Each structure stands twice: as structure tokens, then as C-alpha cells.
Amino acid sequence: xxxxxxxxxxxxxxxxGMRGVDTDVASITxxxxxxxxxxxxxxxxxxxxxxAYQAAALSVRDNLILNWDDTQLTYTRKAxxxxxxxxxxxxxGRTLDNALLNLGLKDQYKDGVKELGFSIEDLLxxxxxxxxxxxxxxxxxxxxxxxxxxxxxxxxxxxxxYKYGIFQQLISPEGNQLEAxxxxxxxxxxxxxxxxxxxxxxxxxxxxxxxxxxxPRASWTGGQEVLAVAYxxxxxxxxxxTTNNLRLWESKPxxxxxxxxxxxxxxxxxxxxSNSAAAITSVLYPNDHTSFGKELRLKQQYFWTAASLAxxxxxxxxxxxxxxxxxxxxxIQLNDTHPTLxxxxxxxxxxxxxxxxxxxxxxxxxxxxxxxxHTVLPEALEKWPVPLMEHVLPRHxxxxxxxxxxxxxxxxxxxxxxxxxxxxxSLIEEGFPKQVRMAYLACIGSKKVNxxxxxxxxxxxxxxxxxxxxFEGISKFGNVxxxxxxxxxxxxxxxxxxxxxxxxxxxxxxxxxxxxxxLEGLLPFAEDARFRREWAAIKQRNKERLAHYVQxxxxxxxxxxxxxxxxxxxxxxxxxxxxxxxxxxxxxxxLKAMTPEARQKVNHRVVFFAGKAAPAYYIAKLTIRLIVNxxxxxxxxxxxxxxxxxxxxxxxxxxxxxxxxxxxxxxxxISTAGTExxxxxxxxxxxxxxxxxxxxxxxxIEIAESVGESNVFFFGHLTPDVEDIRYQxxxxxxxxxEKCPALANVLxxxxxxxxxxxxxxxxxxKTIRQVDYYLIADDFDSYIAALAMVDEAYLDKxxxxxxxxxxxxxxxxxxxxxxxxxxxESYWNVEAxxxxx
Ligand code: TH1
Numbered sequence: 001x002x003x004x005x006x007x008x009x010x011x012x013x014x015x016x017g018m019r020g021v022d023t024d025v026a027s028i029t030x031x032x033x034x035x036x037x038x039x040x041x042x043x044x045x046x047x048x049x050x051x052a053y054q055a056a057a058l059s060v061r062d063n064l065i066l067n068w069d070d071t072q073l074t075y076t077r078k079a080x081x082x083x084x085x086x087x088x089x090x091x092x093g094r095t096l097d098n099a100l101l102n103l104g105l106k107d108q109y110k111d112g113v114k115e116l117g118f119s120i121e122d123l124l125x126x127x128x129x130x131x132x133x134x135x136x137x138x139x140x141x142x143x144x145x146x147x148x149x150x151x152x153x154x155x156x157x158x159x160x161x162y163k164y165g166i167f168q169q170l171i172s173p174e175g176n177q178l179e180a181x182x183x184x185x186x187x188x189x190x191x192x193x194x195x196x197x198x199x200x201x202x203x204x205x206x207x208x209x210x211x212x213x214x215x216p217r218a219s220w221t222g223g224q225e226v227l228a229v230a231y232x233x234x235x236x237x238x239x240x241x242t243t244n245n246l247r248l249w250e251s252k253p254x255x256x257x258x259x260x261x262x263x264x265x266x267x268x269x270x271x272x273x274s275n276s277a278a279a280i281t282s283v284l285y286p287n288d289h290t291s292f293g294k295e296l297r298l299k300q301q302y303f304w305t306a307a308s309l310a311x312x313x314x315x316x317x318x319x320x321x322x323x324x325x326x327x328x329x330x331x332i333q334l335n336d337t338h339p340t341l342x343x344x345x346x347x348x349x350x351x352x353x354x355x356x357x358x359x360x361x362x363x364x365x366x367x368x369x370x371x372x373x374h375t376v377l378p379e380a381l382e383k384w385p386v387p388l389m390e391h392v393l394p395r396h397x398x399x400x401x402x403x404x405x406x407x408x409x410x411x412x413x414x415x416x417x418x419x420x421x422x423x424x425x426s427l428i429e430e431g432f433p434k435q436v437r438m439a440y441l442a443c444i445g446s447k448k449v450n451x452x453x454x455x456x457x458x459x460x461x462x463x464x465x466x467x468x469x470x471f472e473g474i475s476k477f478g479n480v481x482x483x484x485x486x487x488x489x490x491x492x493x494x495x496x497x498x499x500x501x502x503x504x505x506x507x508x509x510x511x512x513x514x515x516x517x518x519l520e521g522l523l524p525f526a527e528d529a530r531f532r533r534e535w536a537a538i539k540q541r542n543k544e545r546l547a548h549y550v551q552x553x554x555x556x557x558x559x560x561x562x563x564x565x566x567x568x569x570x571x572x573x574x575x576x577x578x579x580x581x582x583x584x585x586x587x588x589x590x591l592k593a594m595t596p597e598a599r600q601k602v603n604h605r606v607v608f609f610a611g612k613a614a615p616a617y618y619i620a621k622l623t624i625r626l627i628v629n630x631x632x633x634x635x636x637x638x639x640x641x642x643x644x645x646x647x648x649x650x651x652x653x654x655x656x657x658x659x660x661x662x663x664x665x666x667x668x669x670i671s672t673a674g675t676e677x678x679x680x681x682x683x684x685x686x687x688x689x690x691x692x693x694x695x696x697x698x699x700x701i702e703i704a705e706s707v708g709e710s711n712v713f714f715f716g717h718l719t720p721d722v723e724d725i726r727y728q729x730x731x732x733x734x735x736x737x738e739k740c741p742a743l744a745n746v747l748x749x750x751x752x753x754x755x756x757x758x759x760x761x762x763x764x765x766k767t768i769r770q771v772d773y774y775l776i777a778d779d780f781d782s783y784i785a786a787l788a789m790v791d792e793a794y795l796d797k798x799x800x801x802x803x804x805x806x807x808x809x810x811x812x813x814x815x816x817x818x819x820x821x822x823x824x825e826s827y828w829n830v831e832a833x834x835x836x837x
Pocket of ligand 1: 288336452
């Protein structure tokens with residue numbers, strides 16, 4: 001009725017019971033001890049680091065909850081337009097350190113746990129990564145949440161609460177990648193709040209029947225019903241009260257088990273259906289850039305989009321507005337095509353449940369969704385077989401057919417008689433089976449489409465969505481260059497550099513971390529010898545920190561006075577880790593051929609690799625095996641090991657990246673031109689004062705524009721030439737001995753068994769000797785030349801440090817704050833609102 005007295009009981013007593021956010025060491029230690037006593041039911045005298053981490057996490061969580069509550073109350077009261085970021089992946093990494101820094105409580109907690117006999121660093125190290133993503137796409141989502149909260153934007157994330165995140169990578173003695181499960185929830189997760197009361201039913205299978213009553217309505221009944229239960233993860237902004245929400249769905253059977261089967265004595269049958277419900281959110285698909293067309297993946301996608309939309313619409317309905325006002329209150333960003341089913345799902349709700357006519361429903365849909373494309377690689381473009389869709393989501397398949405019909409009628413009207421165009425643009429690809437082209441559906445259902453770096457957005461406009469640009473006009477197709485959060489990727493992972501920057505700029509962290517362009521103030525200090533020394537000393541200590549990590553986890557001793565050269569990313573042919581390892585072999589052979597005296601002039605180099613391969617990606621796994629075996633041979637060679645060593649760091653993760661990135665002198669971003677949509681680790685390295693060797697691809701280009709081309713080492717063929725070169729490979733192949741003798745020699749050494757049984761690597765070598773789709777041979781010589789330039793530049797330490805400082809100074813553009821504000825302003829029309837202190 002809205003007339004109840006609230007709060008119930010005596011308001012004074014309520015108020016007296018309420019607490020505020022802890023800010024001083026005394027209240028922090030008190031809350032820590034309370035959690036040890038009651039939440040953990042443990043005692044001071046047997047508390048280990050893990051227990052202490054949990055107590056610290058629970059006490060930080062209390063503070064986050066207070067801010068979260070105030071934030072959500074503000075949103076409810078002010079009812080602003082909100083944005084929702086739908087992503088099947090959120091690669092969050094660890095939370096405690098980030099939360100402490102964003103709350104501005106790191107020092108207080110450090111002192112507090114010290115008084116209680118612990119070291120904050122040890123506790124931070126006990127936390128397991130939340131690794132609910134594969135790579136850049138999932139980490140981008142995590143950076144965007146951090147930036148939304150930091151910029152006080154009313155944005156929520158929606159994803160799945162996988163029981164198992166990305167697999168753990170082990171390396172066998174032969175050098176093979178082995179996969180082990182990642183049961184990350186096993187020691188409890190203090191960062192999530194189960195919301196068992198927030199639950200929705202999601203249907204699969206069953207029958208869809210059109211009502212044929214003069215409306216477009218249909219009924220969808222029967223099939224399987226599964227429950228989606230919400231778990232909330234608090235996302236604190238940096239130095240603000242704003243604490244946003246990431247809502248992750250878990251699947252559960254609608255009823256505990258099937259009572260009919262159970263009563264008939266069929267116990268297996270009774271639990272089978274409940275297992276099938278729980279299976280939906282059991283595991284993250286470990287494929288980056290390949291769409292497999294598996295039924296369980298389709299169920300994940302629908303389960304998550306249906307639950308998220310139901311939740312978003314329930315919140316909207318509480319505002320008491322007319323359903324046609326949805327686009328004034330809701331913007332939904334589709335992170336790649338994975339959530340595209342949200343488009344037919346919203347149509348279904350508006351038509352079947354809300355009884356809107358088709359055009360009105362389509363107009364609402366069209367003003368609500370925004371689609372980001374993250375790749376133009378054909379194998380990554382999602383297509384769902386029509387028979388599978390008809391089986392799992394019969395009503396949605398009908399709606400997609402209807403969308404397609406109206407769409408193609410409009411195309412025909414604009415381009416009469418152009419049948420090729422109609423078949424090119426159809427949402428349904430002909431073939432056996434027919435398939436639904438999800439990128440096209442996402443495109444036509446959205447208000448705007450964007451790529452993730454200038455070059456990539458151009459490629460989207462001129463290749464995969466060219467026909468759609470011609471039909472809908474260019475203004476729908478924009479660009480938002482990716483960004484990274486400087487909180488995690490500078491302040492957290494490189495605290496000494498962060499402190500030096502604050503001290504030098506004479507600007508508070510709370511300011512420059514949120515206005516990253518302020519880094520430009522560092523430019524004049526490139527000429528200050530004392531500053532350069534401090535800068536170099538920090539890099540050196542970061543290298544020692546990495547060496548310590550390798551020593552304690554792998555048992556290798558690393559020469560920290562060598563140049564650290566790093567390539568860390570998912571293993572994929574287009575990213576060309578192969579080019580890197582072949583270059584390493586070339587360098588090794590060159591060193592071997594030198595006299596000891598000549599060698600002494602050579603720059604010392606330690607090459608680091610890390611990254612996971614999709615479990616079924618044979619060539620990528622073979623590349624790992626080659627790297628590991630090259631490392632084994634080279635690192636043991638007494639002639640050269642002073643000059644060149646190679647390490648493959650297993651089980652790459654966000655927290656491993658936080659150690660590797662600040663330690664790098666040079667990092668490699670060497671994809672075949674036109675294949676890496678953006679890349680985001682390139683930004684992280686440069687923000688930490690590492691230089692970049694790379695191709696003219698993705699965000700490398702914009703980084704070079706910002707920091708100056710003289711501070712970046714570019715090589716390789718350019719995007720417009722790649723197609724022609726591939727054509728030459730196919731129809732006028734040149735033997736590799738002729739095209740690139742240096743590379744041919746390297747390949748022959750591998751075949752000849754220099755790194756163990758050469759036969760093992762034949763399938764990998766064949767990809768280069770024969771089709772060479774990724775242009776390894778075409779780019780090899782210029783790659784080696786670029787590395788020689790790197791060596792030469794590194795010899796002049798002063799100049800190198802200057803380059804490093806100038807690079808950091810010009811990285812402001814690549815803050816994810818800039819990126820998220822572009823989305824908010826130019827796409828969503830969502831504004832910041834501040835939460836009262
Ligand atoms: C990556 C892109 O490869 C990378 O260049 C970009 O920086 C990043 O997204 C963020 O925009 C992609 N990851 C995936 C993962 C899947 C499918 C497509 C892509 S594109 C599962």
C-alpha cells in the first residue's frame with residue numbers, strides 16, 4: 001500500500017544499531033577479530049594465513065556492502081537511465097587488493113593485520129583468482145566494471161557463475177599442456193552474496209504455437225524449466241562511495257528432483273533432470289575465438305540472457321513506467337555475439353507477454369541494444385544450426401525467421417532485384433544444416449555497432465558488415481578503442497611506480513588514477529637524471545620480483561640484468577607465438593656461430609612466454625611443446641646461456657600477469673596485420689614503462705600514435721597487403737628456402753631433432769612451409785630486423801629510460817575510464833550520479 005511505517009519498530013534503536021565504513025586501524029582489527037571468532041569460528045592461536053585472508057576479506061566485504069547498499073538505494077531513488085553489460089566472461093582475478101586500494105584502506109589494513117601478527121602481502125597471496133573468462137574479452141569486461149564504478153556510472157554487469165573457471169594449465173615433462181579443473185569456489189568465496197530470493201524460471205525445448213489470432217503472439221509451453229539464482233559481486237569504484245553490482249546466475253533444478261520418478265523407484269532418473277539443470281553453469285567454455293555449436297553452450301547463452309532480461313525488466317517495472325519507455329531507462333551492451341539471444345528474447349516478452357505489436361516491439365528492441373564486435377576472424381563468428389535452435393528454443397527460432405523476413409523485405413525495397421545481396425545478408429545461411437548468423441542478428445537488432453580499435457572498426461565496416469553499412473548507413477557503425485583500468489594495471493601491480501608518479505606530479509592518486517591524461521606531466525622529467533634513476537630502479541626491482549616468483553614456483557634462477565622480453569596471451573596461430581620462438585632459435589643459432597669474444601657484445605636477453613591453448617587446439621598445443629623444449633635445450637647450453645634463456649611460465653592468469661607486466665623491458669604484440677582486433681596487454685605493458693615490438697595491428701597503431709612512433713618497434717606487412725600475399729601463397733608459392741633462407745634453416749634444425757624428436761613438430765612446421773596463412777615467412781626477416789633495433793636501442797640505457805618515461809606519459813588515452821565514458825555518452829546516454837557520503 002506504500003503506507004506501512006518504515007522502519008518497523010523504534011527508528012532510534014535502528015539507527016543506533018547501524019555502523020559506518022571502517023576507516024581507522026582500531027575498528028579494522030576489531031572487525032577482523034570478530035570475523036575470526038564468529039564468521040570463521042576459529043581462534044587466534046590456530047589461525048593460518050588462509051584464515052587470516054578470509055577474515056580480512058570478510059571485513060572488507062562488510063565495508064563494500066555498506067557502500068553497495070547506499071549506491072543501490074541512490075539508483076532506486078533517482079531512477080536514472082542504467083546500462084547493463086552482458087558478458088559471458090568476466091576475468092576478475094583477485095579482489096582483496098583491488099578493493100583495499102579503491103576504498104583507500106590499504107595502509108590501514110596493512111597496519112591492522114601487522115598488529116595481529118600477519119603480513120598483508122602474504123594474505124593477498126592466498127586469494128584464488130576468479131578466472132571466469134578466457135582472455136582479453138573477459139578481462140575487458142572486468143576493466144569496464146571497475147571504470148563504471150570509478151566514474152560513478154549506474155552500470156551493472158550480468159554473467160554466469162561458473163563452478164569451474166578457465167582450466168588450470170600444467171606442463172608435462174615432455175612439454176605438453178595438460179588441463180586440470182579450476183574448482184575456484186572450493187574454499188568459499190567471500191566476495192559473492194547469494195540472493196536465493198532473486199530467482200527466475202527459464203524454459204528450454206517444448207512447443208511453440210502461433211495463436212494466429214491476428215496478433216503475432218504465440219504460446220511456448222512444455223519442455224524443461226530451470227531456475228536461475230542470483231549471486232551478487234560488489235564492484236567498488238576508486239575513491240568513491242559508488243559500488244556497483246555484477247550479478248552472476250547459477251542454474252538449479254526447479255524442484256529438488258523429479259518426484260514421480262523417485263516415487264516409482266527410479267532414483268537415477270529422479271536426479272538426472274536435476275543434474276542436467278545444474279550442468280548449465282558448471283563450466284566456462286575454454287575456447288577463445290572458436291564457436292563450437294554445442295547444445296550446452298547454447299543453453300548457457302539463453303539461460304543467462306533470459307534471466308538477465310527478466311531481472312532488468314522487473315527492475316524497470318518497479319518504476320511504474322509504460323513498457324514503451326524501456327529505451328529511456330535501459331541500455332544493454334552485448335559483449336560480442338554471445339548474448340545475442342537477448343534480442344529475440346526481448347521480442348518474445350514484448351509480443352507474447354506484453355501484447356505489443358511487432359513494429360512497436362522491434363522499435364523498442366532497436367533502441368535498447370548495442371553490439372560490440374571483438375574479432376573479424378571467421379572461425380570466431382557464431383552461427384547456430386537451425387535444427388538445434390528449433391529444438392532448444394522453438395519460439396525464438398520463429399521470431400528470428402520473422403525478423404529475417406521483415407528485414408529482407410526492407411533490403412529488397414532498397415536494392416530491388418539484388419538476390420545475391422539478399423542471400424549474403426540473410427540471417428539464415430543456406431547449407432546443411434542451415435545456420436543462424438548471430439553477428440548479423442546482433443547488428444540489425446542494435447542501435448549501434450562498434451569495433452574495439454580504429455583499424456578493427458574499419459575492418460568491421462569494410463568486410464564482415466559491409467552490406468549492413470550500405471543498407472543502414474555508416475553512422476550506426478562506430479569505434480570505441482579498448483582501455484584498461486589503471487587501478488589494477490598500474491597502482492595495484494606496480495605500487496612503487498604509482499607512488500613515484502604521485503610524488504613527481506604532486507597530484508593525489510585519487511585524482512590522476514581517474515584522469516589518466518595527467519600522466520603527461522611526467523614528460524619533462526624524462527630529462528631529469530635523478531628521476532630516471534628512480535624510474536630505472538623500480539623497473540629493476542620489478543624484474544627481481546618476477547625472478548623471485550620464477551625461483552619459488554619453478555626453481556629457476558634468472559639473470560635480472562638481462563633484458564626481459566615478454567609475450568603473454570592466449571596461444572593462437574594468429575598471435576604468432578611461433579614467430580617469436582622461431583626468432584629465438586634464430587638468435588640461438590647466431591650466438592652459437594659467434595666467437596666468445598664477439599658474443600660478449602651481444603645484449604643479454606631473457607624471453608618469457610605464458611598462455612593457455614584451447615584444449616582441442618592441436619597446433620597451439622604443439623607450439624607450447626616447442627617453446628618448452630627449445631627452452632630446455634637453450635637454457636642448458638653453456639656457450640650461450642648467459643646471453644639467451646627462455647621460460648614458459650605455466651598457468652597464466654590475471655595475478656601472474658600482475659607480476660610479469662611491470663617487469664618487462666620489451667613485450668611482443670606480433671599478430672598478422674588485421675587479425676588482432678585490439679589487444680589490451682599492449683596497453684598494460686606500456687603503462688608500466690615497457691616498450692613494445694609489434695605489427696601494425698589493432699591498438700598497437702593507436703599506442704604508437706599516442707606515444708610516438710620512435711618509441712615503438714614496428715615491423716611486418718600491412719593489413720591491406722595480407723590478402724594479396726595469401727593469394728600469392730595459394731597460386732604462386734615460393735619455396736621457403738628462397739623466400740626466407742634464415743627461417744628455412746631454423747625449421748630444418750627443428751626437423752633435424754635439435755629440440756627433441758623433430759617428427760613431433762612436423763604438423764606445426766607444415767603450417768609454415770605450406771600454406772603459411774599467418775605470413776610467418778613473409779614477416780620473419782623484418783621481425784628479426786626489428787629485434788636487432790630493440791637490442792641496439794637497449795644498449796643506450798639513458799635513451800631507453802627516456803623512451804619508457806615518455807611512453808607512460810602518453811598512455812592516458814588507454815584508460816578504460818575514457819572508453820567507458822565514450823560508451824556512456826555516445827551510445828547509452830547514461831550519466832554519472834554521485835552517491836552521498
Ligand atoms: C578479443 C580480441 O581478440 C582482442 O583483440 C581484444 O583486445 C579483446 O577481445 C577485447 O576486445 C577476443 N576474445 C574473444 C573471445 C571469444 C570470441 C571472440 C573473441 S575476440 C570467445
